[in-house]
Amino acid sequence: MNYSKNELLGFYEQLVQGRRYEEKILGYVNEGKLQGFFHLGIGQEAAQVGVVNALGHNDYLVPTHRFHPGLANKLDLKTLTAELLGRSNGYNKGKAFTFHISSKKERLLPVNGMLGAGIPEAVGYAWALKMDEKDAAVVCVLGDGTTSEGNVHEGMNIAAILDAPIVFFIENNGWAISNPVSEQTKIEDLSTRAIAYGMPGVTIDGNDVITVKETLEKALAEARKGRPSIVEAKTYRWRGHFEGDPGFYRDPQEHEEAMKDDCIKRLEKILYGQGATDKELAEIEVRVQQRIDEAFAYAEKSPLPTVEETLDYDQVYATNLGGDLL
């Protein structure tokens, strides 16, 4: 499909928003204002923005621990940032961080920290949609390393058997902590695993936001009719596995080469070809930065949970794990 310059500028703005949001997080981590494990998705923005733009109004998303660029475009930036900073007006009252964040309103389902264990859960959500005869599907995002977990195979197999409305979106960033894909599996494309479950599988360029969006749209249309599939998007993790990981296991040359294929620069090139100007792109930068700065300022001014709220464990269960998310 052809997109107008304005539509492409819209995608560009989202890619930039994803990257600048994580750069802001990085600044906070470096200043010691944020503590904990941060798995940044810098470099993977096209894969994530492509996914969130493909979702239909009734579809659900199960993200991963590395999905901030996607969430920074799907969710309300202020409420997301309040959650990130542990504030009581965050999506989950500051208890979920961005790792387990969920929202019934936004149709966002929580990540299971036990990699792979979330895949049968996601199939369960999809099966529930089918049983309720909803015209909706689930996109379940998982990393390349996660595909090697036993639960994933069980989940994918049962999804196929149940004709569950689900798309498994493998965000293949080349690495699972220090383990390269080549040491995780003998297969070239992770999507070929779909053959074993009797469902379609396709591998695409994960640094091309349009390709990701259009592939996912098609896969979701099929999934809503009860035809699940696997989409693998190949991209690259620019940062360490988490902030603080020096990444000594990675060949610096491989890293440098991969970073040359920057999804933002790629779209920039297309935009210049369509007559976009430096001024238009610079205005996007300013607008995005302002939005992000406002979200962080809002979150910093927001209240921390009270002692009572912190001790209210029922709330953790109800907001993060409760059965009423669909």
Ligand SMILES: Cc1ncc(C[n+]2csc(CCOP(=O)(O)OP(=O)(O)O)c2C)c(N)n1
């Ligand atoms: C069952 C389980 N084993 C190990 C871990 C620790 N762990 C957290 S992230 C990660 C690597 C995941 O790699 P991948 O699925 O490729 O996603 P990426 O982090 O590269 O986005 C591991 C091993 C975990 N959380 N759960």
